[in-house]
Amino acid sequence: MLYGSIPTCLGELKSFRRLYLDSNKLESTVPLNLWNLKDLLELNLSSNSLRGSLPSEIKNLEVVNQLDISQNQFSGDIPSSTGSMQSLVSLFFAHNKFQGSIPESLGNIRSLESLDLSYNNFSGLIPKSLETLNYLQYLDVSHNRLEGEIPVGGRFANFTDQSFLQDYALCNETRQQFPHCGKTLKRSKSKNLVALMKYILPPIIALIFAMCITLLIVRRRKSYRQPPKKLREATNDFSETNILGSGSFCSVYEGTLSDGLNVAVKVFNFQSERVTKSFDIESKILSTICHRKLVRIIGCCSNTEFKALILEYMPNGSLERWLDIAIDVALALEYLHHGLTFTVLHCDLKPSNVLLDQDMVGHVGDFGIAKLFGQGESIAQTKTLGTIGYMAPEYGSEGIVSTSGDVYSFGIMLLEMYTRKKPTDAMFGEKMSLKRWVSQSLDENKIIEVVDANLLRREDTNFSAKEQCVLSILALAMECLINSPMERISTREVVARLEKIKTTFLRTTKDAKDGNGKQINEY
Structure with missing residues (x-):
């Protein structure tokens, strides 16, 4: 039952991680400094009477993953800077008075899973850039004034007609509730020509003039660029x-x-x-x-x-093609965590950041978001997030990074190496993850069903030795993936365990070869 305006002092509380002011009677505009809470993960202002336009400063919510301002009276255009909010998972702008076009820049939010822009006054086309959002599961742009063809690529085939209802100028060749695009284009051609002459032609003239001036400047600076x-x-x-x-x-x-x-x-x-x-x-x-x-x-x-x-x-590509270098990666992590007078956190360990040289030795690279710790430091908070699927739970939800977070990423990488399944594979969702899938196979003693068939087949020579080796590696991965960072093993323990697994496997296969005279294929 809160009413009045949002106090500006809330924008000074820099430690906010989640702020819920939904379902009240708040009005007026949102304080500008509220958009400067750079560590905010979730913001819900829905179901109030807030008004005004969204400022370009909205991009300052760099790590926010849930943003809901639906059921208000916001107006104006959506700033194109919204597309720089790379951590967004859910974006709800429904039931407002937004107008203008849907920004193409929304296609840059790669992690976006839910987008609701319904019940506004948006016009123009549905951006084709939205086709590139591979994780988009929910889309609603209904009850607007959108026109043109409904995109068909990416995840759009999964969205029902309900997502586009009451946008009478939309068209599609396969959706029965919408006209074919040929008919719609003829009807809107003359209207677009008038709009072109009235609104677009004067800015074009001004743009040409500005380009002439810019060209002179560009030529002078060309050598510097x-x-x-x-x-x-x-x-x-x-x-x-x-x-x-x-x-x-x-x-x-x-x-x-x-x-x-x-x-x-x-x-x-x-x-x-x-x-x-x-x-x-x-x-x-x-x-x-x-x-x-x-x-x-x-x-x-x-x-x-x-x-x-x-x-x-590194001439041999990434780890996605070559699997037999887990120890190399573990040794690199051990050096970063324990081999220096300071600690280095990689923060984005994944297969594509591991390269192989001509001798098939693994090398860890890409330190673009790495963190350096001084003596005595072991944990920190960051607003820069790593890659979806590889981040530890405390990293993704609270921005907390530590050596245990790198260990978690290594565990996911081990599972991907031996199952040939990415954590973002289409078969995984809310009910089943890569970690849970492998864990169940271990509990039910059915690892043959999850391990890549190129690595383990029942008809393989010395199958039981190979199965035991893979079983030990997957069990080690599970210890890297314990939810509590305090209970995960260290990189030193990981290296020791992998070396032991390797030694045991090589000894077992050598004994098998010496015992029956047959060559055992290298695992």
Whole structure:
């Protein structure tokens, strides 16, 4: 039964993790400083009488994963900066007075699972960018003034007609409740032409004038924006044929320096302060540490317009293709956690961040969100989240990072290596996860049903020795995945256990070979 406006002092409480003010009688506008609670995980202002527009500062809620402002009187456009809120899982803007188009930038929120924009005044097209949201399970854009074709790619095939009802200008070739797009386009062509002349033509003229001015400035600054000549030559001018991989923050190119040395050039997408911070963190950490199981830094390039790391080239791809390097990864983690005078947390351990050299030795890389701990430090809070599926429970829900969090990620990676199933596989959801799936198989003594068939088959020579080896590894993974971080084993224990498992397996297979004279295939 709270009424009145939201006190501005709430925006000064920087330690807030969750704030629920829903189902009251609050009115007026939201204090601007409330959008500066950078550590906020959940915000619910729904079912009030709040009004005003959303400021671009909404992007400051960097780690929020639940945002609900439905059932209010908010108006205006949704800021495009909303697309930079990479941690969002649920976004509810229903039953307001929002207008304008749905921002294309919403397609950048890769972790988004629920999006409700119903009962507003949105117009224009449904962004095609929403097709790239692989985790989107719920979508409702009904009761707006949207037009054009309903997208068909990505998860859109799973959404019923209820998601698009009362948007009378929408069309689709297969949905029976909507007209075919050919008919709708003819009807709206003349209306669009008038809108073009009235609203778009004057800004275009102004834009052309501005571009002429900008072009003069660009030519003067061009030499400062160009990447160094040696790197352009080494990577064939950063050709697409040289790309080894890419992500939201960077692209990695294969290159050959003038002295014949093969390298990997990691170019950071120059888009935000967050990217610059990621470059600074990774270059600092890689220049500070050195270990045979870590990717070696050869050099870096940094100016106001271009940032890149020159790294040791790993020719054998990522761990997703090669499975037999668990010990290499564990040794790398042990060094980061215990082998230095300070502690390094990787914070984003996953198969694609482990590379193999020509001798199939694993090297851990990508320290873009890593953390350095001083002496005596063992735990911290962060607003930068790792990859969905690999984060420890306390990391995903509270932003707490520690060496135990890296151990959890290693446990997930072990399961993925031996089951060939990603934690984000379509078969997993609220009722079943990769961890629970493997745990049940261990309890029921049915690991043959979950282990990759390429690793373990009943007809294999010396099947029981292989089965015992895999059983021991999966059991170790379960100890890495204990919910309580205090009860998880350390990386030192992980290394010791893996070495013991390897020794036992090799001795067992050697004894089998010596005993019957047959060659035992290497596991």
